[in-house]
Amino acid sequence: MEREISLSDLFFKRPDLETFCTGIFQALGLPPEDSVDAGRILVSADARGIRSHGLAHVKRYVDGIRAGFISADVNITTIYETPLSLVLDAEGSVGLGISRRAMDKAIEKAAAHGIGVCSVRNSNHFGIAGYYTEMAARQDMIGIALTNTAALGVPTFARSAWFGTNPIACAVPALDGKMFSLDMATTTVTRGTVEVYAQEKKLLPAGWAVGTDGLYTQDPVQLLEDILYLRGGGLLPLGGEGTVAGGYKGYGLAVLVDILCALTSGGTFGSAVRDSAVTSARVCHFFMAIRLDLFRPPEEFKKDMTKMLDELASLDPADGQSRVFYAGLRSHETESRYTKTGIPLAPKTWDILKKIAAELHIPVPCPIH
Amino acid sequence: MEREISLSDLFFKRPDLETFCTGIFQALGLPPEDSVDAGRILVSADARGIRSHGLAHVKRYVDGIRAGFISADVNITTIYETPLSLVLDAEGSVGLGISRRAMDKAIEKAAAHGIGVCSVRNSNHFGIAGYYTEMAARQDMIGIALTNTAALGVPTFARSAWFGTNPIACAVPALDGKMFSLDMATTTVTRGTVEVYAQEKKLLPAGWAVGTDGLYTQDPVQLLEDILYLRGGGLLPLGGEGTVAGGYKGYGLAVLVDILCALTSGGTFGSAVRDSAVTSARVCHFFMAIRLDLFRPPEEFKKDMTKMLDELASLDPADGQSRVFYAGLRSHETESRYTKTGIPLAPKTWDILKKIAAELHIPVPCPIH
Numbered sequence: 128m129e130r131e132i133s134l135s136d137l138f139f140k141r142p143d144l145e146t147f148c149t150g151i152f153q154a155l156g157l158p159p160e161d162s163v164d165a166g167r168i169l170v171s172a173d174a175r176g177i178r179s180h181g182l183a184h185v186k187r188y189v190d191g192i193r194a195g196f197i198s199a200d201v202n203i204t205t206i207y208e209t210p211l212s213l214v215l216d217a218e219g220s221v222g223l224g225i226s227r228r229a230m231d232k233a234i235e236k237a238a239a240h241g242i243g244v245c246s247v248r249n250s251n252h253f254g255i256a257g258y259y260t261e262m263a264a265r266q267d268m269i270g271i272a273l274t275n276t277a278a279l280g281v282p283t284f285a286r287s288a289w290f291g292t293n294p295i296a297c298a299v300p301a302l303d304g305k306m307f308s309l310d311m312a313t314t315t316v317t318r319g320t321v322e323v324y325a326q327e328k329k330l331l332p333a334g335w336a337v338g339t340d341g342l343y344t345q346d347p348v349q350l351l352e353d354i355l356y357l358r359g360g361g362l363l364p365l366g367g368e369g370t371v372a373g374g375y376k377g378y379g380l381a382v383l384v385d386i387l388c389a390l391t392s393g394g395t396f397g398s399a400v401r402d403s404a405v406t407s408a409r410v411c412h413f414f415m416a417i418r419l420d421l422f423r424p425p426e427e428f429k430k431d432m433t434k435m436l437d438e439l440a441s442l443d444p445a446d447g448q449s450r451v452f453y454a455g456l457r458s459h460e461t462e463s464r465y466t467k468t469g470i471p472l473a474p475k476t477w478d479i480l481k482k483i484a485a486e487l488h489i490p491v492p493c494p495i496h
Numbered sequence: 497m498e499r500e501i502s503l504s505d506l507f508f509k510r511p512d513l514e515t516f517c518t519g520i521f522q523a524l525g526l527p528p529e530d531s532v533d534a535g536r537i538l539v540s541a542d543a544r545g546i547r548s549h550g551l552a553h554v555k556r557y558v559d560g561i562r563a564g565f566i567s568a569d570v571n572i573t574t575i576y577e578t579p580l581s582l583v584l585d586a587e588g589s590v591g592l593g594i595s596r597r598a599m600d601k602a603i604e605k606a607a608a609h610g611i612g613v614c615s616v617r618n619s620n621h622f623g624i625a626g627y628y629t630e631m632a633a634r635q636d637m638i639g640i641a642l643t644n645t646a647a648l649g650v651p652t653f654a655r656s657a658w659f660g661t662n663p664i665a666c667a668v669p670a671l672d673g674k675m676f677s678l679d680m681a682t683t684t685v686t687r688g689t690v691e692v693y694a695q696e697k698k699l700l701p702a703g704w705a706v707g708t709d710g711l712y713t714q715d716p717v718q719l720l721e722d723i724l725y726l727r728g729g730g731l732l733p734l735g736g737e738g739t740v741a742g743g744y745k746g747y748g749l750a751v752l753v754d755i756l757c758a759l760t761s762g763g764t765f766g767s768a769v770r771d772s773a774v775t776s777a778r779v780c781h782f783f784m785a786i787r788l789d790l791f792r793p794p795e796e797f798k799k800d801m802t803k804m805l806d807e808l809a810s811l812d813p814a815d816g817q818s819r820v821f822y823a824g825l826r827s828h829e830t831e832s833r834y835t836k837t838g839i840p841l842a843p844k845t846w847d848i849l850k851k852i853a854a855e856l857h858i859p860v861p862c863p864i865h
Contacts (some may be wrong), residue, residue, distance in 0.1 A: 139602040145838070164532020164841075178531055206724070207791065207792065209610060209790055211609070211610040211611055211790060212610065212612070212790035212791060214791050226658075228591070240580070240609075241578060241579070241580040241581065242580055242611050242613070244547075244611075244786070244790065246791060269756075282808060282811060282822075283820070283821070284498065284813050284814055284817040284819070284820045284821065285811040285812065285813060285814060285820045286811075286813065286814045286815070287812065287813050289807075289808065289811060289813070294747075297752055299752075299755050299759075307751065307752070307755060309745075309748040309749070309751075309752055311742070311745040311748060311749075313745075313747075315735070315741055315742045316742070326539075332740055333741075334703075334736075334741045334743065335741075336536060337814065340814065340815040341814020341815055341817065342814060342815055342816075346652070357611075363635055365734055365735050365741075365745055365746065366684070366734050366740045367703075367741060371701055372684055372701065372702075372704075372736060372741070373684045373685070373705045373734045373746075375679070375680075375821070376682075376734050377734065377735075378823075379678040379680060379743075379822075379823040380664075380676075380678070380680075382668055382676065382804075382808070382822065382823065383668075383676070383678055383819040383823075385515070385804075386650075386668050386676060386801070387638075389798070390668075390797055390800050390804070391790075391792065393791075393792055393796070393800070396800070396804060397804060397807060397808075398807075417613070419714065421578055421580060421581035421613065421760075422576065422581060422583050422615060422760040422761065423576065423583070423760065423762055425760075427762070428759055431759050431762070431765070432755070432759055433754070435751075435754075435759070435765060435766060438658075438765075438766060438767075439658065441655065442651060442654040442655075442656070442658060443655050443656065444653050444655065444710065445653055445654060445655045445706065445709065445711060446653060446655070446710055446711055447708040447711075448653040448710065449654045450653070451499065451651055451652070451654045452653065452744070453651075453748075453751065454744075454747075454748040454751065454752075479497075
């Protein structure tokens with residue numbers, strides 16, 4: 128979720144943050160190409176206001192690489208390939224560069240044959256899924272990106288975590304660079320949101336999580352502890368607890384994401400996707416690109432797409448609301464705004480990054496203000 | 497949603513119901529092949545306990561064909577074709593036979609090239625989406641079927657209906673005929689469920705619907721009237737009202753289904769998908785088949801798939817629950833049970849069918865008991 132700007136935030140120019148972040152990964156031993164990808168992909172999250180998936184995440188990579196849980200080497204193994212498909216083994220590397228490469232391959236295959244798919248196993252966190260789908264959308268293709276993640280979601284009627292936040296992302300181009308860009312966890316909320324509630328000592332709303340008995344819990348602190356020690360309980364799928372508001376649908380979508388990511392690549396699925404004392408959770412990804420001209424001339428398609436998006440954005444709002452959005456509109460507007468104002472970082476994130484930079488002897492960028 | 501058996505239900509042998517239903521469509525002037533499809537597809541819904549999409553739906557087809565809103569002729573036009581893709585215009589025909597044909601073509605293209613997609617415009621209700629996805633799953637393929645439907649869902653922060661219940665269905669095979677089979681509306685509930693609440697004078701739970709002000713309504717009778725007269729209000733997307741429980745995610749999925757169905761086929765989308773005084777709502781469908789061996793040997797894939805499904809079905813249930821399901825398990829169990837007991841029909845549905853049969857001079861099957 129997007130976070131509001133705080134008065135204590137520091138603002139940076141996008142290229143400065145990208146160069147800085149690239150430098151960190153290069154100092155950690157990543158190849159130059161992967162370091163550039165890491166910088167671009169992580170900063171793209173902050174540039175859209177999705178702070179949970181941006182530079183706040185760098186420390187996890189740094190710690191993982193230093194502990195030997197995540198590989199700084201990029202030894203990608205091709206497991207299987209056909210004209211339309213590719214299966215890669217990331218061999219425990221940072222998930223960013225390999226995901227950019229995997230989507231590039233899907234796009235390349237789609238350019239040649241109409242549709243391309245690439246699944247990846249033994250990978251790590253890949254940042255925002257929307258980064259990859261929009262690569263395809265900019266090539267007049269429908270882009271799809273999915274990933275499984277460490278298990279913390281509880282199946283409908285169960286009492287312990289089995290699936291991850293397993294996001295679904297899909298981008299579809301309209302005219303003039305406009306696009307529909309959906310990027311959503313299949314759980315109601317992510318762990319990050321629960322952590323904010325724990326810090327602020329707020330009670331969890333219904334439909335977010337269950338405790339060790341498999342029933343609604345309001346207590347974010349207890350929940351996080353129970354998840355950490357694998358005692359049971361966890362986040363609920365989109366649609367919430369039980370079946371009344373459709374929780375089995377979010378659960379079905381989460382499992383579907385796991386199937387497309389892990390079963391196509393032969394990787395780890397379900398509750399086995401977990402951080403342990405000796406390794407990071409080895410996640411799997413799925414990328415797909417579908418050329419618009421499989422169906423219609425792209426300009427016709429994008430004209431209708433523009434009409435659709437304009438229609439949605441001009442709908443009469445509900446009482447108390449000022450406007451109606453479509454998927455991606457808000458984050459793209461944020462990105463335009465931050466291009467002018469600079470990208471804000473929370474002081475806490477900035478302090479951690481400065482400390483990492485000092486340890487790695489990397490110069491730090493100057494805030495604009 | 498599945499409905500419980502009532503004591504007054506009548507039970508029939510599946511082949512008897514299929515023959516009966518086929519006869520009705522043939523008497524209405526549908527070609528023999530399409531009549532057989534109609535019988536099989538509609539009865540498959542009742543066979544799984546999904547009564548809303550089965551024989552209870554025959555009257556709508558009969559009325560539509562008699563009024564000239566739905567075409568009994570099947571004049572399918574090929575709009576565009578590539579080795580991987582096909583776009584069809586159903587020309588207002590019954591949506592069942594053309595959808596079976598469209599999925600057959602997607603499967604044929606996948607068999608030849610790895611992946612096949614087919615989108616259809618100007619169609620009508622196609623029954624349960626899961627019928628088509630499971631056709632692909634039985635061929636060692638991942639099957640996807642989507643359809644847009646008449647607008648009755650309200651976008652997040654809006655106050656009037658713009659999208660349909662827009663279901664997402666996906667089936668993935670495991671060993672021994674077992675499969676994962678997700679088939680879900682992207683709205684929290686369907687209109688049928690609200691109608692049941694209206695009949696039973698029950699208040700609607702939170703997260704199901706909004707009134708003409710765009711805010712939560714408890715009144716099913718008023719809601720159905722407001723939807724009928726296009727006054728505003730409607731069903732909520734999966735995740736409910738606003739953003740707290742993720743309503744923007746269900747909204748995003750509903751729009752994505754509309755894009756894949758209507759923008760790929762050049763058909764009608766959004767709030768324009770409506771029944772009118774001169775025509776039925778002309779809906780669009782999307783079918784996709786992906787061969788498992790694009791990724792791994794199918795037997796390996798299906799072995800892992802079986803392991804996944806067995807794991808899910810054997811999870812410890814929450815307090816008060818007796819077991820955990822996975823997508824499709826419940827409806828497939830119902831289908832096995834009804835194969836032995838016969839398929840139940842509600843007396844009201846049976847009375848309507850008998851009346852139609854009498855008008856068309858069709859023999860009616862005998863109930864088993």
